[in-house]
Amino acid sequence: MPEFYESFVHLTFIGIIALFPVVNPIGSAFMVSPFFEHLNSAEKRAAVTSITLYAFLVCTVSLFAGQWILRLFGISIPVIQLAGGIMICKMGWEFISSDQKKTASDDLAEDLNVSAYKHIVNKLFYPITFPATTGAGTISVLFTLSAHGAAFGSQAYFLNTGAILLSILVMCLMIFFFYLNTKNMIHYLGSNGENIVNRISAFLIFCVGLQIGLTGIKSLFQI
Numbered sequence: 471m472p473e474f475y476e477s478f479v480h481l482t483f484i485g486i487i488a489l490f491p492v493v494n495p496i497g498s499a500f501m502v503s504p505f506f507e508h509l510n511s512a513e514k515r516a517a518v519t520s521i522t523l524y525a526f527l528v529c530t531v532s533l534f535a536g537q538w539i540l541r542l543f544g545i546s547i548p549v550i551q552l553a554g555g556i557m558i559c560k561m562g563w564e565f566i567s568s569d570q571k572k573t574a575s576d577d578l579a580e581d582l583n584v585s586a587y588k589h590i591v592n593k594l595f596y597p598i599t600f601p602a603t604t605g606a607g608t609i610s611v612l613f614t615l616s617a618h619g620a621a622f623g624s625q626a627y628f629l630n631t632g633a634i635l636l637s638i639l640v641m642c643l644m645i646f647f648f649y650l651n652t653k654n655m656i657h658y659l660g661s662n663g664e665n666i667v668n669r670i671s672a673f674l675i676f677c678v679g680l681q682i683g684l685t686g687i688k689s690l691f692q693i
Contacts (some may be wrong), residue, residue, distance in 0.1 A: 478528025478633050482499035485637025492607035493525075493641050500682060501675050502598050503566050506653060506670050508586035515650065517587060517594060522619055523644040524599035529638040532609045533616050533631070547610050550687035554601030561597050562676030564670075602675070606682065612638075 484487050506514050531539075540546065590598075593602050 476485065478629055481630060481633035482636045482640075483656050485634050486640055488547060488615060489608065489637055490609050493604060493645070495641065495644040495648045497602075497674075498645070499652040500656075500667065500671050501669055501678065502602055502649070503652045503656060505590050505598060506649075507668070509590075514653070514692050518646055519602065519650045520594045521599050521649060522642050523597045524639060525604045525645055526642045528600055528604045529608060529612060529641070530635070531589035532612045533638070533685065535614075536609055537613055546690075547606055548686045550601075550609065551606040551686030552602075552683050553680070553686075554605045555679045555686060556603075557597050558601055558682060559676055560679070560680030561602065562672055562674075562679055565672030565675060586608065599683075602608050606686070 504515065509517060540550075612634070615637075616631075656663070
């Protein structure tokens with residue numbers, strides 16, 4: 471039994487180490503921070519809670535049914551990378567251009583007490599959760615981790631699957647923490663510093679999208 475727990479802890483750490491670079495909750499938190507710019511504390515907590523739940527669902531579905539779904543539709547990971555990269559580029563470009571197009575209409579919306587949460591509620595899953603938070607990289611890592619599992623129903627299968635699920639849960643808790651507190655970290659930089667971070671974040675979103683799309687293109691040409 472001690473060996474069982476030791477193996478479980480070991481597999482859990484492997485899962486966390488493998489998922490952390492692709493999910494990158496710290497970097498992703500700064501990337502999506504412009505979405506939360508006009509939210510109050512309650513709205514931001516509700517938004518982050520939804521994103522965390524969506525991220526857990528994306529990871530769980532990818533773990534148990536992701537390969538089957540891709541095979542059903544005849545979609546490969548490189549195609550997901552390319553499509554996800556294009557969408558992230560689009561999101562980054564919108565942030566970059568919106569910084570220059572902010573006019574009195576934004577102030578008017580706030581004066582009319584239009585909820586900022588209602589403005590982004592349809593974006594919480596796409597593109598904030600997928601592909602910005604949990605994208606093609608996360609899916610491919612989960613495919614790799616699950617491929618090492620033993621036959622269904624065996625002790626090794628439940629050990630491996632349980633460890634991966636715990637790793638996913640840890641990553642989701644990190645997403646929740648950093649997404650919820652990024653605004654506070656940026657706040658210490660002051661209004662000018664916050665504006666700089668938001669502009670850099672928009673540029674990084676665009677660059678990340680290009681990198682993901684380029685990776686997908688390279689993989690497609692290697693097939």
